[in-house]
Each structure stands twice: as C-alpha cells, then as structure tokens.
Amino acid sequence: MSIFDIIGYILITCGIILSGIGVYGIFRFKNFYSRILVSSKVDTVGFMTIMLGVMFINGLSFFSLKVLLIVIIAVITTPLATHSIARSAYLSGYKIKKGKYYGN
Amino acid sequence: MVINIFLMLIIVFAILSIQSNSLRRAVIYLGILSLVSSFCYLLYGSPDVAIAQAVIGSTLSTILYLVALKKYKLFTIYYVLQNTDTEELDSDNTERKVIDIIESFCFERELEPDVVHTSENLENIEAHYQYDVIVLQKERGICLYGNKENYLLDSLQKHLVKKLGNKLNVSYVQNTV
Amino acid sequence: MFVNYALISLIILALAGSLRIVLGPTIWDRLLGLNIFSAKIIMMIVLFSVIMGKPYLLDIAIVYALLGFIGIILIARFIEWRGKI
Structure with missing residues (x-):
C-alpha cells in the first residue's frame, strides 16, 4: 500500500461524507429553494472528491483519463440541470413568503 | 446481496408508476425505473445491453411520453x-x-x-x-x-x-x- | 476491500435520495431527487469498474452523465412552458 493509495482512500471517505451531507440537506430544509441550493453545491463537490480519490488509486493511466472526462462532463452538466429545475419552479409561479420558513 | 436491493427498487417504482394519478409523476418514476434496470444489467455482466437501455429508456422514451402528454389538458x-x-x-x-x-x-x-x-x-x-x-x-x-x-x-x-x-x-x- | 464498503455506503445514500422522489410534495422535488439519484448511480458505476478492473465499463458512466442530463432538462422545460415542447 503506497502513499497514493492512502491519499485516495482518505479522499473517497471525505467525498462520501460530503455526499451524505448533501442527501441529509434535502430532508432537513422545509423550503424548496434552500433544499435545491444546498444539495446542488454539496453534491457536486462530493462527486469531484470521490472521482479524485479514484484517480489517486489508479495512478497515471488510461483509466484515470476516462475518469477525468467523466468529472469534466459532470461538473458542466449537474449545475445546469439544477439551475433548469429551479428556473422552471420560479417561472411557474412557485413563490414562498420570505422569512416564513427561515432557518428550518 | 447488492442486486437484490436494486431488483426490489425496480418493483417498487413499477408499482408506483402504475398507481400514481398524475401522469407527469409517472414519467419521472419510469425514468428512474429505466436507470435502475440499466444498472442491474451492468451488475449481471452485460455492459452493451446496459448502454442500449440507458439510451432508449432514459432519453428516447421520456421524449415520447412528453410528446404524448402534450395532448392532455x-x-x-x-x-x-x-x-x-x-x-x-x-x-x-x-x-x-x-x-x-x-x-x-x-x-x-x-x-x-x-x-x-x-x-x-x-x-x-x-x-x-x-x-x-x-x-x-x-x-x-x-x-x-x-x-x-x-x-x-x-x-x-x-x-x-x-x-x-x-x-x-x-x-x-x-x-x- | 475498502472500495466495497464505499460502494455499499453509496447504495445507502442512493436509497435515501430515492425516498425524496417518493415523498416529495411538488414535482420539482421529484426532479431534484432524480438528479441526485443519477449522480449516485454514476459514482457507483465508476467504483464498480474499479472493483472489477475493467476500464470499458466507464463508457456507460459517460453515456449516463450525458443522457440523464438531457432527460431532466426536457422534463423541467416541459413544465416551464406549460405543455408545449
């Protein structure tokens, strides 16, 4: 077990914890807009961290290059999808009173 | 062990998509059903079928269902x-x-x-x-x-x-x- | 061995995310759950490919990342434009 393997395992553990926080966030908040804000950001960071850990485990190879391609695609597309959902909700008239669900 | 969880998830979403009253909800349930079934094909060791299921189930059938839902009031x-x-x-x-x-x-x-x-x-x-x-x-x-x-x-x-x-x-x- | 445990914990997270699809009061909550679930499925495919040691399984992850995005965008636009596609 080399030093890169240990770094990779630590990064994968951090990524799973971040994804867990993102999944916990969609149950904690009562308001839809705070839910979508938290989950999109934290979940994308967790995705990037897990993929970085996988690249550290495999070293410089063809496998890591493909994983890098997946990371680039996901970093572009996941925030776009979340933005599209939030825009659809806002333009359809789903508006919540300010301060009513604040902090819950 | 792992594959049993996903097979049960397929059954749950199939029943939900039949039982739900709203048709838009049923389209989302069918999308997630095709995603999970494609992952099951991958676990059974056939990646070519998994790619075909992902292309057809996740994109093409969603477009077809939405075009059909256009007629609904x-x-x-x-x-x-x-x-x-x-x-x-x-x-x-x-x-x-x-x-x-x-x-x-x-x-x-x-x-x-x-x-x-x-x-x-x-x-x-x-x-x-x-x-x-x-x-x-x-x-x-x-x-x-x-x-x-x-x-x-x-x-x-x-x-x-x-x-x-x-x-x-x-x-x-x-x-x- | 470590990667197996990571895969199992990701499965638990994906099940928790699919609970939001079943529960969600509005249709946008269900779309948010679908987005999270597809991200978890992509991670699971990459970790499964690490366990099996076959690089060609990563092609499916690329196809997923491109096509799940298109499906979510189409459904969100369909609701936003009130049934005109």
Missing part, C-alpha cells in the same frame, strides 16, 4: 397562503386536505392538476399569470376565484362542500373580465 390552481405564524400547524393540515380534494376532482374529469403555492396578492396573480382557479384560504372558510367562462367552478364548489362537510364554508366569486 392542464388545470392550473393557485393556492394563496395568507396565514399568520400562530396557526401554522392547523392551516397546514387543511391546506393538504383541500388540495387532495381538488386533485381527486381533476382526476375524475381527466384533467392534469398543476398546483402552485404562492404568497402574492390576489390582484397581482390576476394581472400577471394564467390561472384557472385561485383558492384563497380565510379564517373560517375557503374562497374560489375564477373566470366567468370557467364552467367547472360551480361543480368544483359543490364537490368541495360534499367532501368537506360543515367544517368550512366554501364560497366562489366569478370575475366578469
């Missing part, structure tokens, strides 16, 4: 929240009940309900948005606003009175615009 309901903070729990309960009754009314007449929760003024909604019915919750009752051409408003009020009983009094106002 929408019934837009604006629910205006006006409650104060003290009676939050109580009003939340009646809101859920009223929306369930209106949705069951729509499913009887083959309409697709589109419920929007908002906290704007009544005049603002009337001016800026396209609506079929605006539901306004007051302290001791519910008020329905709608256009004069909307022939469904009368039967909707009778349906609400029949289902709610004497707990809340339901009135309706028709605009002359």
Whole structure:
C-alpha cells in the first residue's frame, strides 16, 4: 500500500461524507429553494472528491483519463440541470413568503 | 446481496408508476425505473445491453411520453397562503386536505392538476399569470376565484362542500373580465 | 476491500435520495431527487469498474452523465412552458 493509495482512500471517505451531507440537506430544509441550493453545491463537490480519490488509486493511466472526462462532463452538466429545475419552479409561479420558513 | 436491493427498487417504482394519478409523476418514476434496470444489467455482466437501455429508456422514451402528454389538458390552481405564524400547524393540515380534494376532482374529469403555492396578492396573480382557479384560504372558510367562462367552478364548489362537510364554508366569486 | 464498503455506503445514500422522489410534495422535488439519484448511480458505476478492473465499463458512466442530463432538462422545460415542447 503506497502513499497514493492512502491519499485516495482518505479522499473517497471525505467525498462520501460530503455526499451524505448533501442527501441529509434535502430532508432537513422545509423550503424548496434552500433544499435545491444546498444539495446542488454539496453534491457536486462530493462527486469531484470521490472521482479524485479514484484517480489517486489508479495512478497515471488510461483509466484515470476516462475518469477525468467523466468529472469534466459532470461538473458542466449537474449545475445546469439544477439551475433548469429551479428556473422552471420560479417561472411557474412557485413563490414562498420570505422569512416564513427561515432557518428550518 | 447488492442486486437484490436494486431488483426490489425496480418493483417498487413499477408499482408506483402504475398507481400514481398524475401522469407527469409517472414519467419521472419510469425514468428512474429505466436507470435502475440499466444498472442491474451492468451488475449481471452485460455492459452493451446496459448502454442500449440507458439510451432508449432514459432519453428516447421520456421524449415520447412528453410528446404524448402534450395532448392532455392542464388545470392550473393557485393556492394563496395568507396565514399568520400562530396557526401554522392547523392551516397546514387543511391546506393538504383541500388540495387532495381538488386533485381527486381533476382526476375524475381527466384533467392534469398543476398546483402552485404562492404568497402574492390576489390582484397581482390576476394581472400577471394564467390561472384557472385561485383558492384563497380565510379564517373560517375557503374562497374560489375564477373566470366567468370557467364552467367547472360551480361543480368544483359543490364537490368541495360534499367532501368537506360543515367544517368550512366554501364560497366562489366569478370575475366578469 | 475498502472500495466495497464505499460502494455499499453509496447504495445507502442512493436509497435515501430515492425516498425524496417518493415523498416529495411538488414535482420539482421529484426532479431534484432524480438528479441526485443519477449522480449516485454514476459514482457507483465508476467504483464498480474499479472493483472489477475493467476500464470499458466507464463508457456507460459517460453515456449516463450525458443522457440523464438531457432527460431532466426536457422534463423541467416541459413544465416551464406549460405543455408545449
């Protein structure tokens, strides 16, 4: 077990914890807009961290290059999808009173 | 072990997509069903079938279902929240009940309900948005606003009175615009 | 061995995310759950490919990442434009 393997395992553990926080966030908040804000950001960071850990485990190879391609695609597309959902909700008239669900 | 969980998930979403009343909900359930079944093909060791299932099930059939849903009629309901903070729990309960009754009314007449929760003024909604019915919750009752051409408003009020009983009094106002 | 445990914890997270699809009060909550679930499925495919040691399984992850995005965008636009596609 080399030093890169240990770094990779630590990064994968951090990524799973971040994804867990993102999944916990969609149950904690009562308001839809705070839910979508938290989950999109934290979940994308967790995705990037897990993929970085996988690249550290495999070293410089063809496998890591493909994983890098997946990371680039996901970093572009996941925030776009979340933005599209939030825009659809806002333009359809789903508006919540300010301060009513604040902090819950 | 792992594959049993995903096979059970397929059964759960298949039953949900058949049982759900709203057709848009069923499209989302079918999308996740095809995603999970494609992952099951991968676990069984056939990646070529998994790619074909991902392309066809996730994209092509979603487009086909949405084109078919274009023919379905929408019934837009604006629910205006006006409650104060003290009676939050109580009003939340009646809101859920009223929306369930209106949705069951729509499913009887083959309409697709589109419920929007908002906290704007009544005049603002009337001016800026396209609506079929605006539901306004007051302290001791519910008020329905709608256009004069909307022939469904009368039967909707009778349906609400029949289902709610004497707990809340339901009135309706028709605009002359 | 470590990667197996990571895969199992990701499965638990995906099940918790699919609970939001079943529960969600509005249709946009269900779309948010679908987005999270597809991200978890992509991670699971990459970790499964690490366990098996076959690089060609990563092609499926690329196809997923592109096509799940298109499906979510189409459904969100369909709701936004009130039935015109």
